[in-house]
Amino acid sequence: xxxxxxxxxxxxxxxxxxxxxxxxxxxxxxxxxxxxxxxxxxxxxxxxxxxxxxxxxxxxxxxxxxxxxxxxxxxxxxxxxxxxxxxxxxxxxxxxxxxxxxxxxxxxxxxxxxxxxxxxxxxxxxxxxxxxxxxxxxxxxxxxxxxxxxxxxxxxxxxxxxxxxxxxxxxxxxxxxxxxxxxxxxxxxxxxxxxxxxxxxxxxxxxxxxxxxxxxxxxxxxxxxxxxxxxxxxxxxxxxxxxxxxxxxxxxxxxxxxxxxxxxxxxxxxxxxxxxxxxxxxxxxxxxxxxxxxxxxxxxxxxxxxxxxxxxxxxxxxxxxxxxxxxxxxxxxxxxxxxxxxxxxxxxxxxxxxxxxxxxxxxxxxxxxxxxxxxxxxxxxxxxxxxxxxxxxxxxxxxxxxxxxxxxxxxxxxxxxxxxxxxxxxxxxxxxxx
Amino acid sequence: xxxxxxxxxxxxxxxxxxxxxxxxxxxxxxxxxxxxxxxxxxxxxxxxxxxxxxxxxxxxxxxxxxxxxxxxxxxxxxxxxxxxxxxxxxxxxxxxxxxxxxxxxxxxxxxxxxxxxxxxxxxxxxxxxxxxxxxxxxxxxxxxxxxxxxxxxxxxxxxxxxxxxxxxxxxxxxxxxxxxxxxxxxxxxxxxxxxxxxxxxxxxxxxxxxxxxxxxxxxxxxxxxxxxxxxxxxxxxxxxxxxxxxxxxxxxxxxxxxxxxxxxxxxxxxxxxxxxxxxxxxxxxxxxxxxxxxxxxxxxxxxxxxxxxxxxxxxxxxxxxxxxxxxxxxxxxxxxxxxxxxxxxxxxxxxxxxxxxxxxxxxxxxxxxxxxxxxxxxxxxxxxxxxxxxxxxxxxxxxxxxxxxxxxxxxxxxxxxxxxxxxxxxxxxxxxxx
Numbered sequence: 001x002x003x004x005x006x007x008x009x010x011x012x013x014x015x016x017x018x019x020x021x022x023x024x025x026x027x028x029x030x031x032x033x034x035x036x037x038x039x040x041x042x043x044x045x046x047x048x049x050x051x052x053x054x055x056x057x058x059x060x061x062x063x064x065x066x067x068x069x070x071x072x073x074x075x076x077x078x079x080x081x082x083x084x085x086x087x088x089x090x091x092x093x094x095x096x097x098x099x100x101x102x103x104x105x106x107x108x109x110x111x112x113x114x115x116x117x118x119x120x121x122x123x124x125x126x127x128x129x130x131x132x133x134x135x136x137x138x139x140x141x142x143x144x145x146x147x148x149x150x151x152x153x154x155x156x157x158x159x160x161x162x163x164x165x166x167x168x169x170x171x172x173x174x175x176x177x178x179x180x181x182x183x184x185x186x187x188x189x190x191x192x193x194x195x196x197x198x199x200x201x202x203x204x205x206x207x208x209x210x211x212x213x214x215x216x217x218x219x220x221x222x223x224x225x226x227x228x229x230x231x232x233x234x235x236x237x238x239x240x241x242x243x244x245x246x247x248x249x250x251x252x253x254x255x256x257x258x259x260x261x262x263x264x265x266x267x268x269x270x271x272x273x274x275x276x277x278x279x280x281x282x283x284x285x286x287x288x289x290x291x292x293x294x295x296x297x298x299x300x301x302x303x304x305x306x307x308x309x310x311x312x313x314x315x316x317x318x319x320x321x322x323x324x325x326x327x328x329x330x331x332x333x334x335x336x337x338x339x340x341x342x343x344x345x346x347x348x349x350x351x352x353x354x355x356x357x358x359x360x361x362x363x364x365x366x367x368x369x370x371x372x373x374x375x376x377x378x379x380x381x382x383x384x385x386x387x388x389x390x391x392x393x394x395x396x397x398x399x400x401x402x403x404x405x406x407x408x409x410x411x412x413x414x415x416x417x418x419x420x421x422x423x424x425x426x427x428x429x430x431x432x433x434x
Numbered sequence: 435x436x437x438x439x440x441x442x443x444x445x446x447x448x449x450x451x452x453x454x455x456x457x458x459x460x461x462x463x464x465x466x467x468x469x470x471x472x473x474x475x476x477x478x479x480x481x482x483x484x485x486x487x488x489x490x491x492x493x494x495x496x497x498x499x500x501x502x503x504x505x506x507x508x509x510x511x512x513x514x515x516x517x518x519x520x521x522x523x524x525x526x527x528x529x530x531x532x533x534x535x536x537x538x539x540x541x542x543x544x545x546x547x548x549x550x551x552x553x554x555x556x557x558x559x560x561x562x563x564x565x566x567x568x569x570x571x572x573x574x575x576x577x578x579x580x581x582x583x584x585x586x587x588x589x590x591x592x593x594x595x596x597x598x599x600x601x602x603x604x605x606x607x608x609x610x611x612x613x614x615x616x617x618x619x620x621x622x623x624x625x626x627x628x629x630x631x632x633x634x635x636x637x638x639x640x641x642x643x644x645x646x647x648x649x650x651x652x653x654x655x656x657x658x659x660x661x662x663x664x665x666x667x668x669x670x671x672x673x674x675x676x677x678x679x680x681x682x683x684x685x686x687x688x689x690x691x692x693x694x695x696x697x698x699x700x701x702x703x704x705x706x707x708x709x710x711x712x713x714x715x716x717x718x719x720x721x722x723x724x725x726x727x728x729x730x731x732x733x734x735x736x737x738x739x740x741x742x743x744x745x746x747x748x749x750x751x752x753x754x755x756x757x758x759x760x761x762x763x764x765x766x767x768x769x770x771x772x773x774x775x776x777x778x779x780x781x782x783x784x785x786x787x788x789x790x791x792x793x794x795x796x797x798x799x800x801x802x803x804x805x806x807x808x809x810x811x812x813x814x815x816x817x818x819x820x821x822x823x824x825x826x827x828x829x830x831x832x833x834x835x836x837x838x839x840x841x842x843x844x845x846x847x848x849x850x851x852x853x854x855x856x857x858x859x860x861x862x863x864x865x866x867x868x
Contacts, residue, residue, distance in 0.1 A: 004605065039470035044477050
């Protein structure tokens with residue numbers, strides 16, 4: 001079957017069969033299809049869609065385009081966790097050690113930040129010495145000893161997805177439900193966990209803004225997981241404002257430590273506890289939400305979760321003294337404050353411009369391969385619903401010698417709205433697919 | 435404006451402004467956009483469309499991406515002619531000398547055959563010695579002396595269209611009304627005629643099968659021509675069956691000579707006379723259809739049109755003895771006959787499979803750059819509406835040592851249908867845009 005015939009079939013709204021999808025995925029993984037044919041088919045998929053059968057076939061073919069991690073020789077129930085990405089989303093760094101401290105094994109392969117969203121790997125690398133490139137043997141050894149380990153995806157994992165992901169980024173073909181779902185799930189299934197909790201972010205700072213679309217994305221990924229024999233659930237959580245106060249790599253690690261020490265912002269605590277709770281239920285160590293919540297609260301209070309993170313950091317080469325002495329984290333030399341322009345209530349702190357502000361300061365990447373500054377970022381001093389007086393700090397901008405400061409200030413100004421009445425509190429958990 | 439933002443805008447159904455279209459066309463002409471971004475935007479255009487303003491801007495930008503032919507120093511009114519392509523469509527080789535003999539100047543840049551359709555250049559090259567690569571000075575000299583000249587498009591003519599056309603062919607993005615219209619018209623406008631008659635083919639063997647779509651394509655091209663200040667009209671003519679009996683390069687040249695000598699199939703004569711007639715009206719040498727028809731008939735009968743072709747062939751290096759001695763045209767060594775399987779009336783001789791049969795025999799190209807055999811092809815011995823007896827020849831296949839013969843026979847068998855009653859005669863002229 002010629003590439004051009006496969007493209008024409010999707011262009012005309014047809015469903016691709018397994019052979020056509022296999023040819024496409026092999027074309028991407030081995031470079032036997034030129035990029036322009038891949039790009040044409042990607043755009044046709046964005047505009048014509050894919051049904052459940054096609055999406056599953058695409059996921060399976062991408063999963064099988066490279067190595068799969070075999071975790072059968074790691075004792076215990078392995079439960080993965082994945083977020084579709086947001087601003088200030090530091091949940092993995094809390095939920096992974098938390099669930100591990102409760103008795104499930106949490107193997108986690110993460111990505112880097114791109115665009116306005118951050119990445120777990122970048123955040124962890126703000127801990128001096130932390131290594132994210134481990135081979136599978138070391139990954140499994142740490143999982144056996146500590147119960148959790150967070151590394152970067154190996155190059156041999158779903159190479160077809162890697163090729164297509166890079167192409168999607170430069171051809172405006174990222175925003176497609178079947179392409180997003182199959183991209184995420186091909187990697188997650190190749191990682192070898194026996195269960196999986198997905199956190200689908202929804203709102204201004206997320207890939208998906210509309211709740212029904214987020215619900216469909218969640219359902220699609222859950223369906224794929226189940227077809228693959230992996231117990232999969234999804235939460236849909238709010239991403240109109242950043243999660244927590246801190247956005248920026250080292251600043252977010254510090255906020256994670258706050259939560260693991262029993263403090264931190266309520267929204268971060270809440271999402272981390274819900275995600276960890278479902279991991280416990282899927283992992284078979286809690287009978288339901290109530291039991292899981294109780295166990296999570298106990299393990300947080302006892303310091304056992306923080307202790308797990310400390311052990312993981314140490315085993316992955318990070319400086320464990322960071323946990324007791326935050327000043328060992330990279331710290332930006334200067335802080336500029338954005339003051340409230342008038343009295344009122346904060347009605348919005350939009351996630352997307354705030355994410356872009358941190359990128360401008362150097363905390364993120366405009367393009368893959370850009371170097372980042374782990375120290376810089378922003379801290380929200382006032383959050384949605386807070387009463388503020390004129391001149392009171394709204395946002396702290398942690399910058400290095402003014403780099404990107406003007407742009408970041410303008411973006412933060414654009415992100416923050418102050419009105420005469422407090423907005424009604426919005427829910428954090430928007431939906432669930434169990 | 436970044437390429438990815440332009441692609442995203444069209445993906446979401448937006449209209450592209452002149453700056454965006456200029457960036458795209460320059461990206462194609464100069465290679466500053468990678469092919470995968472061009473391909474993604476092409477597919478988005480195929481599926482989202484373009485409005486009249488965008489289509490005009492695209493045409494203008496492609497026209498201006500290279501040289502434009504200046505015909506102001508050629509005396510007389512220049513009238514171009516273009517067909518969207520079909521099977522057995524040899525009209526240009528008749529209409530150009532015919533109109534020239536009536537007093538308009540007919541400069542014509544043609545294309546080669548690709549896929550199941552033939553190309554005027556390939557047909558003319560079956561005349562031994564015929565040169566299609568002339569520079570503009572020689573082209574104009576022949577126009578001045580003979581009144582018509584048919585050559586290949588120069589490399590510097592609409593280079594953006596050349597780049598996009600090649601890419602469209604391999605990315606299943608050929609079938610798009612704005613892309614077809616802007617591709618055709620960018621070249622025709624760069625060729626510099628002051629008026630233009632378009633023959634939009636419609637049916638099984640054409641790019642467009644549905645009459646309303648053909649009408650829209652015709653109207654779109656006419657609108658573009660008029661915006662550019664070129665008097666433009668279009669005929670929509672039937673292409674369900676091949677035009678005439680002969681399909682294949684030298685076989686078609688022989689049929690053209692039949693028509694120019696007052697014979698030949700009625701459908702070829704009719705379309706050529708209608709096209710030439712409108713060329714005379716647009717060129718100002720006939721007052722209307724009736725006067726034009728009368729003039730065309732007179733010039734055909736007098737042999738003046740044949741005489742023009744003879745002079746053009748000679749000036750372009752072709753052997754003029756071909757006109758008096760058809761045996762000097764390439765001739766296939768063998769002929770196989772497909773007999774009628776039973777008595778009845780021919781109800782169909784589908785153009786597309788017959789076109790594909792001639793490609794199988796070697797008369798056309800599966801890919802640009804393939805060599806072709808000018809001698810081979812098919813001749814329809816029975817046409818739609820004819821009564822046939824079992825065993826009577828339906829199709830003659832002119833082949834070289836059996837090359838492609840089995841495939842061609844199967845395709846011809848598939849193309850020909852014989853039923854119990856004669857089909858109602860279908861019109862040849864389906865529509866007109868004046």
